Amino acid sequence: MSRVTSIRRPPAGYIETLLAEQPKLPTSPLMGVNQLRSKAVDHLATLTLPTKRDEAWRFTDISALTKLLFQPVSPVISLENIDVEHFYLEEATTRLVFVDGVYASELSIITEESGVTVVKLPSADATHAELIESHLGRHVDLEDNVFATLNTAFLHDPALITVSRNTAVIDPIHVLFIATQTGVASYPRCLVAAESGSSVTLIEDYVALHDETYLINSVTEIALADNARVNHIRVQRDSGEAFHIANCSVSVGRSSNYQSVSVALGAKTSRYNLNVLMDEGAECAVDGLALIADSQLADTHTCIDHSQPHGVSRQLHKCIVGGKAHAVFNGNIRVRQDAQSTNSKQSNGNLLLTEKAHVDTKPQLEIFADDVKCAHGSTIGQLDNEEVFYLKSRGLSDSVARNLLTYAFGAEIIDRIPIPSLKRKLEQAVLEQTSLLL
Amino acid sequence: MINKESKTILEVHGLHATVNGVEILKGLDLTVKSGEVHAIMGPNGSGKSTFAKVLAGHTAYEVTAGTAMFEGQNLFELAPEERARAGVFLAFQYPIEIPGVANSQFLRLTYNTMQAQRGNEELDPLEFDDYVRDKMKRLEMSPNFLDRSVNEGFSGGEKKRNEILQMALLEPRLGVLDETDSGLDIDALSVVAHGVNELANKDNAIVLVTHYQRLLNYIVPDFVHVVDNGRIIKTGGKELALELETRGYDWVGVEHQAANLATVTAGAA
Known part of the structure; x- marks a missing residue:
């Protein structure tokens, strides 16, 4: 209290x-x-x-x-x-x-x-x-x-x-x-x-x-x-x-x-x-990346509201959290009663790089129609040991392997930006944050 | 290719290893010399893939006894990346997908890591591009695979080719291929095998871990070893593989037990 x-x-x-x-x-x-x-x-x-x-x-x-x-x-x-x-x-x-x-x-x-x-x-x-x-x-x-x-x-x-x-x-x-x-x-x-x-x-x-x-x-x-x-x-x-x-x-x-x-x-x-x-029949893809460290807080609230039938939505939101930073994701998918045949997929992946890094994630599906296809999922974790081992077995040091995987986690979103020069700049920003040289 | 001037590359003695506290390898011995191709065969669960992963240093496996000397170095004192840099290469049964990292970036990073280790010059992206394209041609891989994310959306055959491509770039002294033939159709198998044959020379050695004989139609081994219950229970030439193909694995175990029994009896007498 x-x-x-x-x-x-x-x-x-x-x-x-x-x-x-x-x-x-x-x-x-x-x-x-x-x-x-x-x-x-x-x-x-x-x-x-x-x-x-x-x-x-x-x-x-x-x-x-x-x-x-x-x-x-x-x-x-x-x-x-x-x-x-x-x-x-x-x-x-x-x-x-x-x-x-x-x-x-x-x-x-x-x-x-x-x-x-x-x-x-x-x-x-x-x-x-x-x-x-x-x-x-x-x-x-x-x-x-x-x-x-x-x-x-x-x-x-x-x-x-x-x-x-x-x-x-x-x-x-x-x-x-x-x-x-x-x-x-x-x-x-x-x-x-x-x-x-x-x-x-x-x-x-x-x-x-x-x-x-x-x-x-x-x-x-x-x-x-x-x-x-x-x-x-x-x-x-x-x-x-x-x-x-x-x-x-x-x-x-x-x-x-x-x-x-x-x-x-x-x-x-x-x-x-x-x-x-x-x-009706609208399509959207809503992707996001929060890459934060130190004592930053990045809060993303999204709502994809299907009000009419035959809509298609896809969402991939990722957070990479270092230092004692705090990421928040609240992803709401709403399918209204009239929005039959909606097809919606949401995923949220979170990577915590330190013990003090923190994430609060809340994927939400609110479905009022009966003929819909909706899926959502959320993962929170550290890097996968199999992936780290794969890279180390190629001679990469533990830190380079981890940085590369962290970079990759974020680059999957940045890759979706259709502007090459901006993509390069952002990739560079992620590389700097992960102290990686590619 | 067995020859008298060859040097010992790998010498494994009495290897015991556990995963999650369960003992999988129970006293495995193996000696591999330069210029040789060894096939490790055995039924599912015999420990052959565990052996491959233990050599590469997978952290899920704990070595509880035995030694593995690799060109005079104690392999088990080296971290996985140190083993790789020393010249041990493991081609994975299930290569990892890395969305977001271009295959070209990944290949160049690993190649240059190895070049630096060997005191050789590193290649910039353009130089590397020429170099890797040539290697890819030999593996009948489209240059498209350079721009795509590492292994992402690759078919089983494409992933295995990408493994062999890495082996071609890193030029290991010991190439361990873990079930490289699994999931390959006959065309892909022939391409992959051809790639491996091109890489095998008198100074390096190949260990093929496989369940089936069919890979050995394309890569002809000098030795075939049968692993059962965590140990090598029979060693022969390439004809042993054919015999296994027709007769299965059971008879080897039976013969091995009989031989053991005979030894025990002889000892008792």
Whole structure:
């Protein structure tokens, strides 16, 4: 009992203190945006920050976050390409760069590729009103989710990407969020609307230029109309002292295909909520890797919600936990009553590298339909002795054998990223973490 | 290939080994000289695969008595990786799959580890690529196997070829092949056997652990040993394998018991 009572409610006024900065945001020429923001501000009065007493946050203590008062971002961008070009990806011909949440046009490239429209909100005019009205804030849960609501209250420079009907965008779009200031909160926002029959690859990438504390509170909404295809790669390489709280909501239309790979390497405390709503005949593959050490915490909550028949979903989530780090995975697969003939497979593998490494995993199947095929499984363990022996029998030392297997465990996920240069970078990051030379 | 100038590569005396406290090997003796091919045969559960794994240093097996000298070194004092670097190679019956690691990366890592051990120059990815492709051609392996993850999704035959490819790259002094023929169709068997024959030379030695005689149609052994109940109970030439194929294993045991009995009787007299 003492453990429960020792959990403190966050100090009153935390949200109010944050919100004090909100009225300084410039008014948008689009009424819809202003309304969305003010509604969020009003709604925040009814919300509180979660504590470990909330089921969805029982393993993730954010009380440290509430003790810090993050300053508003000073909108000074003094970065040049040379400072950050090592984060750029050669495959991406469209690149949107946000520095501490503020759009940096001089670092971005928007190619006039037919079918893709990228809008910066302050310049958004009535022609974008429809996109914003029909999608912005329509996919993410703004009822109970205090962080998504906070993000919406602070909505200023979202990345808005539309892919026109029947257009296949070949080159990936890189949305790069760079943290440069310490002690600040930033509210990245992404919206991708893939119209019917279109396809696109989005890389959502969070990086830092320093190792200090800051807060990222991001929201991504992805809407796939019918027969669309979206590849979504998400990489979180924030500073090891950062807080990263992210909500991503995806609506997968009829016969559409959503493929996602998310990799979490950074942040002291990170939380990623991914909600995928599946329409009839929709397919998705949701893969994830958390590679953490020291005293990092990486919490991934996913929900794949089959609302209509004939959906197919597949999920592989892995955690590699070193030091005294703590990984959390909560994977919910929901098959609603109407979602007959759903085929769903979920697996979760966890590798604990040290005695103090910790993982909490909770795969959940909630099935309300009767004609479905669902499987899930979870493993937690150390490296397999047979595998270690195999490598040692080839002359590899014990440590190289173990590092190679650890690398392989993570590389299986990274391998699924269809962008060669990003794949190489991430493989390198895993190699460094496993002190392996290949 | 038996010749007078050959040197002893492996000398095993009175080997006893247990797994989970159960004794599997009960006094096994074997001497292998350079240039020789030995076949170790025996019924299921006789201990022949255990013998292969004990030589490679599998940690699940505990050596409780006996010695194994490998080119003058006490094998049992060496860790598995040290044995490999000294020149012992075990081709696995069930090779491990390593999703996420390209076969080319794995092969180069092991090859360069061995090169460093031998004081030879390591190869960079491009140089290694040329080198390994040539070896693969001899094993009729498609270069596609370089880009795929180690053994992942390989058929039984492809996995065994990949084992022999590793043996070709690491150039061991002693190659121990644990049931390399199991699960192979006749074409794959012939390719794998051909690969092994190419590797066998006057300076190294091969120990084939097998249940069936058919592999020995392709790799002709100099000695055939029958293991039963953890010991070698009969040794002969290649014709012994044919006899085992037609008569099975039971008669060897019976003959062995009879001989033992005769020895005991003679001793008593």
